[in-house]
Amino acid sequence: MTRKGLLFILLALLVGLVAVIPAAAQDEFVFGMILVGARNDQGWNQAHYEGGEYVIEKLAEAGVTARMIVFENLNPVVNPQATVQDVAASMADEGAQLIFTTSDEFEPATLEAAAQLPDVTFIHTSGSAALETTPADLFPDLFEATERVAPPANYGNLMGEMEHGKAIAGCAAALSTKTGSIGYLGPLINAETRRFVSAAYLGARYCYEKYAGGDPAALKFEVIWIGFWIPTPDTLDPQQVTNTFFDNGADVVISGIDPQDALIVAGQRREQGDDVFAIPYDYEGACDTAPDACLGIPYFHWGPKYLEIAQAVLGDGYVQDWEWTSPDWSDINNPDTTAVGWRNGPALSEGAATNLQAFIDEMIAYQTDPANEGSFFLWEGPLNYQDGTVLAAEGEKVDPLKVWFLPLLLEGIVGDSTLE
Numbered sequence: 361m362t363r364k365g366l367l368f369i370l371l372a373l374l375v376g377l378v379a380v381i382p383a384a385a386q387d388e389f390v391f392g393m394i395l396v397g398a399r400n401d402q403g404w405n406q407a408h409y410e411g412g413e414y415v416i417e418k419l420a421e422a423g424v425t426a427r428m429i430v431f432e433n434l435n436p437v438v439n440p441q442a443t444v445q446d447v448a449a450s451m452a453d454e455g456a457q458l459i460f461t462t463s464d465e466f467e468p469a470t471l472e473a474a475a476q477l478p479d480v481t482f483i484h485t486s487g488s489a490a491l492e493t494t495p496a497d498l499f500p501d502l503f504e505a506t507e508r509v510a511p512p513a514n515y516g517n518l519m520g521e522m523e524h525g526k527a528i529a530g531c532a533a534a535l536s537t538k539t540g541s542i543g544y545l546g547p548l549i550n551a552e553t554r555r556f557v558s559a560a561y562l563g564a565r566y567c568y569e570k571y572a573g574g575d576p577a578a579l580k581f582e583v584i585w586i587g588f589w590i591p592t593p594d595t596l597d598p599q600q601v602t603n604t605f606f607d608n609g610a611d612v613v614i615s616g617i618d619p620q621d622a623l624i625v626a627g628q629r630r631e632q633g634d635d636v637f638a639i640p641y642d643y644e645g646a647c648d649t650a651p652d653a654c655l656g657i658p659y660f661h662w663g664p665k666y667l668e669i670a671q672a673v674l675g676d677g678y679v680q681d682w683e684w685t686s687p688d689w690s691d692i693n694n695p696d697t698t699a700v701g702w703r704n705g706p707a708l709s710e711g712a713a714t715n716l717q718a719f720i721d722e723m724i725a726y727q728t729d730p731a732n733e734g735s736f737f738l739w740e741g742p743l744n745y746q747d748g749t750v751l752a753a754e755g756e757k758v759d760p761l762k763v764w765f766l767p768l769l770l771e772g773i774v775g776d777s778t779l780e
Contacts, residue, residue, distance in 0.1 A: 389419060389426040389674055392451035394444060396463035397590050397618050399432045402649055404589070404618040404642040407660045408462045408485070414663025415670050424674065429454055434466075437592045444469035445476065452477050458673045460485065460666065463589065464552060474515040481678045482515045483669055486552055488764070490517045490682040495551075495765045502767050517682045518665060520699040523559040523736055523763065524687055524723060525658025526614075528702045529639045530563030531719045532655045533612040534579065535572055535712040536637055543605030543613040544583040545598055545622045549779055553616060555766040557583050560614055561773050562738040563719070571715040576772075582610070583775035589618045599625050606636050612655065614639045620646055626653035637707050647705045654705035656716075661698055684764070689728050692720075732757075739763055744771040 391412070399409040412428045419426040431447045433439055444466050448459050458481045461470040467487035474482040489511045496503040533542045542564055544557050561581045569576040584604070587595035598621035605613050606629055615622040615638060626638035627650025637655045640646035644661070647654035665685055672678045685699035693701040702720070704713055726737040739760075741752030745768040752758045768777040 387425060388455070389424055389670065390429065390451075390455040390457060391415070391426065391670060391673075392429045392431070392448065392456040392459035394434055394447055394459065394461045394466065395430065395432040396435050396466070397433060399430060401590075401619050402643050402646050403620060403640070404660075405432065405462070406645075407643045408460065408662055410643075411660075411662025411666045412460070415667050418663075418667050419670065426670070429456055434463075435588075435590060435592070436594075437590075445473045448473040448477060448480070448482070452480050456480060458483070458670060458678075464550065471511055471515060474512040478512065478514055480514060481669075481673050482512075483518050484515070485517075486519045487517045488682065490515060490680055493761050495767070498759070498762050498765055499767055511680070513680055514678070516669075516678065516680050518669070519684050520660050520662075520665075521684055521686045521736075522658060522660065522700055523555060524692075524727075525700050525702055526556045526559040527563030527723065527738060528716070528720060529614050529641075529656065529658045530560035530565075531567035531571075532704075532708060532712065532716050533560075533614055533637075533639060534564040534566075534568035534574075535715050536655055536708065537568075537610075537612050538635065539609050539611045540568075540574060540578055541580040541608075541610040542582070543602070543610040544581070544775070545601055545605075545613055545615045545617055546583045546585040546775070547589045547617045548587055549585055549776065551765045551767070553585075554769055554777065555763050556616055557773060557775075558766060558770040559736075559738075561770060565772065566738055567715070567719055571719065579772075580610075581773050583769070583773060585776060586617060591617075591619070591621070598622065602626070602638070603629075606634065611636045612639065613637075615641045618642065620649045623647075623650045623654055626650060629653075639705075644701065644703060647703070651706040653707055655708045655712075656705040657703050659701050659703065661695065661701055664696055665699060684760075686727070689724050692724075734760060736760060736763060745769070746771055746773060746777050 393412045395405040397405040416426045429451050460483050462485045464486045470484040496505040565576045568574040568579045584601050602622045602625040613622045620640045623638040623640045629636045630653050639655050644659040646657045687700045688694050688698035723737045735757040739758040741756040742754045743752040
């Protein structure tokens with residue numbers, strides 16, 4: 361072979377290698393995860409982060425290499441200058457085809473980012489921009505009707521039906537309280553947090569009467585809002601609020617914030633000899649923070665739905681949706697199918713665990729009965745708002761979207777329903 365021929369072959373091989381490298385790179389599926397807190401907070405953010413890890417693991421089993429780009433602590437304290445739009449643009453530059461934004465206040469910025477990056481699919485957790493129904497459609501006396509602006513086609517919403525998990529948490533608290541006083545450590549006030557507090561109250565009231573034999577009218581259930589999902593210089597100190605609950609007679613505190621401050625305080629108080637407990641939130645492993653004080657954990661499992669969305673993006677493309685996903689009622693702790701689950705904590709007594717399981721069985725029976733399709737267990741009249749106005753008359757089931765957009769706390773709950 362001549363030197364010229366050999367050179368031609370080498371050049372051909374080199375061109376072939378250059379052509380192969382981009383093709384191999386395209387085989388990697390890249391997605392982004394924007395978190396309001398730390399990926400290891402033992403709460404909301406860790407649950408999302410591990411949902412992303414689930415996607416990587418399951419796609420690998422299917423022969424697809426995936427990489428997750430994570431931006432954590434997008435909040436006014438740690439990263440005051442960071443914006444969802446800028447972070448999303450950076451992720452897109454790194455090849456992200458799908459971006460999850462995982463805090464309710466991210467919704468307006470996520471909508472802007474989706475409009476700016478039409479080739480990237482955006483999934484916003486807990487929002488409702490992709491839902492055609494508006495609060496004014498359901499509560500015309502409370503909300504002014506405005507023209508709905510449809511979100512970009514590459515934008516969708518996802519949320520788990522944590523109302524069930526919060527009801528279980530309320531029941532566990534009611535089965536464990538000796539003082540008849542339960543505190544709820546709230547983040548900020550909006551429709552999501554109002555419905556979670558109200559769901560916990562309904563579970564507590566029901567179990568306090570049916571299983572604990574108490575007077576539901578005598579049960580004290582109070583919420584104090586710190587002002588945000590995580591503690592900042594502008595919020596109340598969640599540990600101080602938890603101590604206030606305990607000092608004022610509550611012996612169980614249910615947490616609604618991202619980190620596990622309530623459980624930390626309960627663990628400290630138990631070490632001092634106080635007979636108090638807490639119920640953390642969000643992350644399946646949260647009880648590890650203070651096992652002796654933990655009654656149980658209502659948790660999100662984002663992995664299965666995140667995987668489904670990733671597969672859609674990889675395949676024929678994601679079709680815009682607003683999804684409010686329920687537990688797998690055949691097994692609420694199935695790691696490959698459920699969106700919301702509950703784990704008993706080490707501090708839950710044997711008797712309380714037995715009664716709690718009976719309550720969960722009631723919930724499952726209700727939710728799997730076709731006659732109850734489109735309604736939530738315990739969300740049935742008579743139910744009033746905190747100000748005494750009627751939400752549901754005797755025997756009337758509450759429309760789930762009225763639960764979603766709940767404008768006020770329920771009657772019987774102590775604490776603010778709206779911002780001053």
